[in-house]
Amino acid sequence: MTGKFYGIGVGPGAPELLTIKAAEVLKSVDVICVPRSSLDNDSVALKVAGAYIPAATQVMEVFTPMTRDKNVLEAEWQRGAERIAAELREGKHVAFLTIGDAMLFSTYSYLLKRVKVLLPEVEVESIPGITSFAAAAAHINAALAEGNEKLAIIPAVDDPQELYSILQEFPNAVLMKVAGKYEEIVSVLEKTGLKEKSVYISKLGYPDQFISYDLDCLRNRKRDYLSLILVKREGF
Numbered sequence: 001m002t003g004k005f006y007g008i009g010v011g012p013g014a015p016e017l018l019t020i021k022a023a024e025v026l027k028s029v030d031v032i033c034v035p036r037s038s039l040d041n042d043s044v045a046l047k048v049a050g051a052y053i054p055a056a057t058q059v060m061e062v063f064t065p066m067t068r069d070k071n072v073l074e075a076e077w078q079r080g081a082e083r084i085a086a087e088l089r090e091g092k093h094v095a096f097l098t099i100g101d102a103m104l105f106s107t108y109s110y111l112l113k114r115v116k117v118l119l120p121e122v123e124v125e126s127i128p129g130i131t132s133f134a135a136a137a138a139h140i141n142a143a144l145a146e147g148n149e150k151l152a153i154i155p156a157v158d159d160p161q162e163l164y165s166i167l168q169e170f171p172n173a174v175l176m177k178v179a180g181k182y183e184e185i186v187s188v189l190e191k192t193g194l195k196e197k198s199v200y201i202s203k204l205g206y207p208d209q210f211i212s213y214d215l216d217c218l219r220n221r222k223r224d225y226l227s228l229i230l231v232k233r234e235g236f
């Protein structure tokens, strides 16, 4: 019989923010599958969930290159999905781990589509995790949005003009994957008068977590991939 495929959001980083449901499933599966980018020595998600995984569980890494080249990504996702499908066909239960929530900007959703094509009958369960920005807002004790306020979630800034327009419209925003285009982002925040209404949060829940309300101090410095900016027009 085909095994069951799980997608598990392991939360933002602190192991205690992983859900009880996720911890239960981690104990029961045969194979833990983790994304591994060329930047990491070890999978970040595996480190977060490590304490909940029995030592004998098989760990399988799926390569997720840090590129925007669709062809390269598609080829790796297909390769990953085929390896997962092979384990499922053997009757093994497989869990794919993802940082934060499983359904937000996650390799899991790309793999899931392909696994379902390879094994249309496979049973799937996606277990949500606390997103990085929910944990970030909680950490600084600030509401992401109140009443009927809108909240924009922006994955990566390609076009500073587009960011400018979004920030005019939305009173609250979460800017993710900010490390690369940081200088451009801060310039837009400055132009919209929001630079002092923003906070930079990096590696939340990790030993080297870093938080700054002074966005200028991060200019021309190395920023970690695990970093985001919360913006609140009324300020924090």
Ligand SMILES: C[S@@+](CC[C@H](N)C(=O)[O-])C[C@H]1O[C@@H](n2cnc3c(N)ncnc32)[C@H](O)[C@@H]1O
Pocket (backbone or CB within 6 Å): 012, 013, 098, 099, 100, 101, 102, 103, 104, 105, 106, 130, 131, 132, 133, 175, 176, 177, 178, 201, 202, 203, 204, 205, 206, 225, 226, 227, 228
């Ligand atoms: C590919 S997305 C993954 C999002 C994730 N699925 C979630 O629910 O938050 C990666 C981005 O999430 C944000 N992120 C994830 N973990 C974080 C952390 N511990 N601290 C700060 N930002 C984090 C960063 O903006 C990073 O560039």
